[in-house]
Amino acid sequence: MTIKAKYQLHPVPSLNGNPLTEAIQIHTDGADVRSHLMQMPDIGQDIWRLPSVYQGVELRKLDRLHVPVPYLSALYNKFASLILDSYSKYNPLTAEVNRLQMQAAIAAGNNKYLQGNLATRTTAPSVLVSGVSGTGKTTTIRRVLSAIPQVISHESYNGNAFKQDQLVWLSFDLPATASIKGLALNFFEAVDVALGTDYYNEWKDKSHRTIERHLGQIQVITLTHYLGLVHIDELQFMLEYRKSKGAPSFITIEALFNKLGIPIVLSCTSTGRNSLLIDKNSADFTTTRRLLSDREFKFSIYRLKDSFFNEMFEALFSPLLSTDGKVPGNDFKINFHFYTCGLPAVMTRLAYLHHETIAQLRANNPENERRYQTNDVSRLGQVFKNQFGLISKALDNLRAGNTDAFEQEVPKSESGKGCFTNKEIGEAVEMKRKKTANTMVIDNADAPGVPTIISDIDKDAMNEFINGDTNG
Numbered sequence: 407m408t409i410k411a412k413y414q415l416h417p418v419p420s421l422n423g424n425p426l427t428e429a430i431q432i433h434t435d436g437a438d439v440r441s442h443l444m445q446m447p448d449i450g451q452d453i454w455r456l457p458s459v460y461q462g463v464e465l466r467k468l469d470r471l472h473v474p475v476p477y478l479s480a481l482y483n484k485f486a487s488l489i490l491d492s493y494s495k496y497n498p499l500t501a502e503v504n505r506l507q508m509q510a511a512i513a514a515g516n517n518k519y520l521q522g523n524l525a526t527r528t529t530a531p532s533v534l535v536s537g538v539s540g541t542g543k544t545t546t547i548r549r550v551l552s553a554i555p556q557v558i559s560h561e562s563y564n565g566n567a568f569k570q571d572q573l574v575w576l577s578f579d580l581p582a583t584a585s586i587k588g589l590a591l592n593f594f595e596a597v598d599v600a601l602g603t604d605y606y607n608e609w610k611d612k613s614h615r616t617i618e619r620h621l622g623q624i625q626v627i628t629l630t631h632y633l634g635l636v637h638i639d640e641l642q643f644m645l646e647y648r649k650s651k652g653a654p655s656f657i658t659i660e661a662l663f664n665k666l667g668i669p670i671v672l673s674c675t676s677t678g679r680n681s682l683l684i685d686k687n688s689a690d691f692t693t694t695r696r697l698l699s700d701r702e703f704k705f706s707i708y709r710l711k712d713s714f715f716n717e718m719f720e721a722l723f724s725p726l727l728s729t730d731g732k733v734p735g736n737d738f739k740i741n742f743h744f745y746t747c748g749l750p751a752v753m754t755r756l757a758y759l760h761h762e763t764i765a766q767l768r769a770n771n772p773e774n775e776r777r778y779q780t781n782d783v784s785r786l787g788q789v790f791k792n793q794f795g796l797i798s799k800a801l802d803n804l805r806a807g808n809t810d811a812f813e814q815e816v817p818k819s820e821s822g823k824g825c826f827t828n829k830e831i832g833e834a835v836e837m838k839r840k841k842t843a844n845t846m847v848i849d850n851a852d853a854p855g856v857p858t859i860i861s862d863i864d865k866d867a868m869n870e871f872i873n874g875d876t877n878g
Contacts, residue, residue: 408557408571416490425563426493426572426632432486433553436479443549445472449726458769465727465765468758472549473717473750475542477703481550484533484701488669489554489574489634492530496667498632499566507629514622517615521661529660530669534698536679537705538809539816540749543673544639546705551575551637556600571601573631580643584650586658587613590620597627617652624662636663637671642678672698677813707804708748710740715748722757723780729764734781741783745790747804752797760789 413428421427433439447467456464475481496503506527513520537543558572578596581588594605605627609620627633638659647653663670674682683698708715719739725731734742746752763785768775778785794801800815 407552407555408559409555411558411560411563411572413563420494421490424493424497425560425568426496426498426634427490428563429558429560429572430486430490430493430554430574432490433482436482439482439550439553440474440478442553443472443474443478445470446721447471447724447727449724451726453727454729454765454768458765461765462762465758465761468722468754468761471718471721471754472545473714473721474549475546475705476712476714478546478550481535481546481703482553485550485575485635485671486554488531488533488700492634492667492669493632495528498570499563499568503629507626510622510625510629514619514626517619517622519618519622519625519661520666527665527667530664530667531700532664532670532672532698533700534679534702535671535673535705536676536702538676538707538749538804539813540751541705541707542750543705545750547637547639547671547673548577551577551635571631573597573600573633575635575637576600576633577637577639579639580641580654582640582643582646584647584653586617586652586654587620589654589658590624593624594627597631601631621658621662625666628663628666628668633663633668635669635671637673639673641672641674641682645678645681669700675813676704677810708750710743710748712748715743715753718750718753719743722753727761728780729768730779730781738781738783738786741786744805745786745794745801747801749804752794752801756786756790756794759793760786763789 411425411429412431413425414431415422416427416432433442447464447470449464449467453461453464510520535543535547554574556574556576558574560568560570560572562568576593576596578592581592591606591610594609597603598606605623609615609623612620628636644655647655659670708718719742720733723733723738725733728734742753742756746756761780764778764780764782767778771777791798796817797815800812800817803809803811803815
């Protein structure tokens with residue numbers, strides 16, 4: 407989102423007299439941030455009276471649901487303070503900043519990029535966000551960042567010409583393959599989405615250009631557009647790079663951003679985090695520790711009693727979405743928590759598929775539609791068995807508290823990520839279908855054509871999971 411610059415003074419004097427800081431308007435009320443980021447499905451009618459096609463349209467709105475996590479305000483305050491602090495040290499109207507921009511451009515033109523300690527810049531801090539796959543790390547980070555304008559368009563400041571698009575923050579993924587040029591292309595693509603530029607197309611076929619030239623271009627863009635903070639996701643991919651020469655490393659990331667005074671938010675899985683911090687034999691272990699210089703936020707699965715889980719549950723099974731006009735009872739909730747392990751991505755998908763199944767069964771059997779109700783616990787379990795076979799073993803490991811085995815069992819989509827969004831699960835299911843085309847399935851009598859997985863949920867495991875009140 408691009409907004410026109412509107413300058414305002416901050417209560418901290420060091421943040422004033424600088425167009426980059428004065429253009430950023432801050433939410434100082436945590437409740438205001440939460441309200442800004444809360445997104446509920448805008449379902450305003452009884453979907454059960456709609457024809458099936460329109461029921462499907464309404465149910466798709468569940469993908470837009472976002473319930474802010476409990477530590478939302480802490481994340482927002484951290485990101486906003488890092489951005490403001492970084493900008494406060496570098497006024498774009500000074501000769502010092504202009505000189506650094508020129509140095510980066512000259513270096514890039516000579517197939518180089520700025521390295522080492524820059525006398526004109528202070529190394530910026532880094533924040534780490536970790537947690538098991540599906541806990542909503544990336545979604546939450548990007549939602550929190552969305553509460554801060556991403557692009558601010560300047561025309562002039564205090565009578566001085568300053569025509570510039572300020573790129574306040576950027577979020578992109580490490581490449582799944584060990585390629586610095588792949589990292590550069592991911593960066594260029596994210597910049598294009600934010601600014602409407604065309605860097606990706608300009609560089610996608612420039613494989614003949616050196617790695618240093620790609621890195622130099624990243625620095626030129628970073629300095630030209632006054633990048634305030636960068637979020638780099640999928641940090642655990644670093645573990646796959648170790649056997650590849652010339653792969654992206656922490657040293658690379660530090661040189662590209664931290665050394666230029668750009669604070670970084672890094673995010674990865676719990677397993678990736680542990681492996682990266684424990685491996686003291688890694689060539690850049692010291693850099694790794696130095697990069698994680700600020701606060702760490704850890705995402706975990708949500709317990710049955712947690713307010714976040716209950717808010718999610720009540721939104722996913724609101725009276726408007728439930729056949730009997732009320733939120734399903736405690737027995738249904740307990741089972742739903744067990745099946746999903748309190749993972750937001752799994753919760754959303756199971757709720758959607760359960761609603762869709764009930765709607766299909768009622769449409770196929772209108773004379774007996776009262777037989778099919780939202781609060782049917784056995785139907786919920788059947789939907790889980792039918793549709794979550796791809797990740798059921800991974801979830802078993804998570805219930806047992808074995809997060810490493812959980813991450814290893816999470817199927818990967820073509821992007822190399824754990825498949826927890828509907829799109830990624832669809833990709834992985836299609837890949838698996840092609841590989842197991844001759845596998846025999848048994849049809850569900852109530853819903854012909856839907857394969858049934860022949861395995862029962864372990865009720866003893868359910869009781870142990872619930873009574874143990876585990877947080878994973």
